[in-house]
Amino acid sequence: MFRYLQRLEELAPMGYQAGVHIRFASPLFMRSTYPQEWQELYSAQNYALRDPLVFWGVSRSGAIRWSEITLPDPFGVMQKAADFGLTYGVVVSCGKITSRTIVGVARADREFTDGEIAEVSAIADALHEVAEPPQDMTPELLEALRLAGLGVNQVAAAEQVGISEGTMKSRLSTARVLLGATTTAEAIKMAKEYRLI
Template identity: 55%
Template structure:
């Protein structure tokens, strides 16, 4: 099973546990996650984005500052913008926050439901899935020299054919190196791989 398939399988486990939706930010570094998945209602997602709630959300603040799991109702951080009450008005009445990983590469997840609090058993199960998501999506600490060269030549503005000439390899070899780098960085495009490699100071 590939890493992407493993992630999809774990998200499939998570979905039925969150009847009102979930958000997962994997490996948050430099204030941005490597990967984000969410199934919250579109109206709430749009409202959340319009109001820049990510910068003020007590759930995110709790997840960045602490590890473990807590019900939203037990979060002891200020919520001056009333984000949790606003979430409840959008059907996200009860929730749980799970956080794991080093502060330099933190994973934060929020799951919600409308009918009741999450039980301790459910929180333990959710925590296990989030921890497995964190581990399976671990970004690479290094890329090979060949992958770095391929990303750098493309980042310099060269097209595939010209980049291959610069590196003294075939165009298909260049594309193979870029494909390998994309997989390691969970990137869909070479441009995304270049940006992530820069974010992680790999190039």
Template identity: 50%
Template structure:
């Protein structure tokens, strides 16, 4: 996994390339992404959620069926619920979907433009950036024994001093372990690191 700064830089680039917004679901596993980001207008996001469109979205269906990039106008997937028409009525007139990675950890991202189709050069740049995001957010295959011990102490409700005593190390050494596991899991807090470790089945 890479630093949050690398992720933020990639997201900024995607934001510039998709003026009407984007939605990126990274490493979809067991029907849920490990990370997701979106910049669509709140009105569209709420409308999309209220209508349960995620289960019927042709862009998502396409993303699970193959990898690569496809303009919404060329999607070879039926849209019986007219989701793309509804999107256009909310300013998401032209779009692009990119899918990357194995089916067990697929990244699917969609991008919208209100004025015109995405150019081939833009599609190449967006696709390259999505692949980069997929790579730098790949969860680690494992944690060190020390990192696991530190997280288990937190999971059991131990305070830092008690956890350090239990492990036979100084409190500053225990805090250093927590910092290292947060960095490894790209988590802002220890609680987030613990949650991710459970989701990634590393504990």
């Protein structure tokens, strides 16, 4: 998953937002690299409920440049985004209406090319495919990640759950593999984003 997100970052100089497997208005996985000030305003003003990009993504599948969206924007969300440098962008939506993935990418300097849009679409499809959390994450593996996430060292964590340090290391290693993470910190972050811990 991280290589797809890394590529989105390369394609979108002003950032991206990816909501993966949105079910009942809540994504299984959510990541935004848009400017922090915009993220804070967007959240404070509850723009997700007023954003034409979200409405487009929920109601349709495919890809469209922001400039081509004709939905009403009575709250001026798009203009406010442009004030933060999110001038040009693309929104991509895929998956069933009951489990939708919506990805937005932005830049300040020019429209996205057709080739870039095709690549963002392929990434959205791939994220939708791979983003299901692993079903074989046991409570023991999740507890190991939870303790590591709290900053408990491996020796103390092992003592706390009554196992050897080697078993704790093994559990963290297995959790990394199952989540497709390269580091324990990355695995903890993914487990939190999947709402596993």
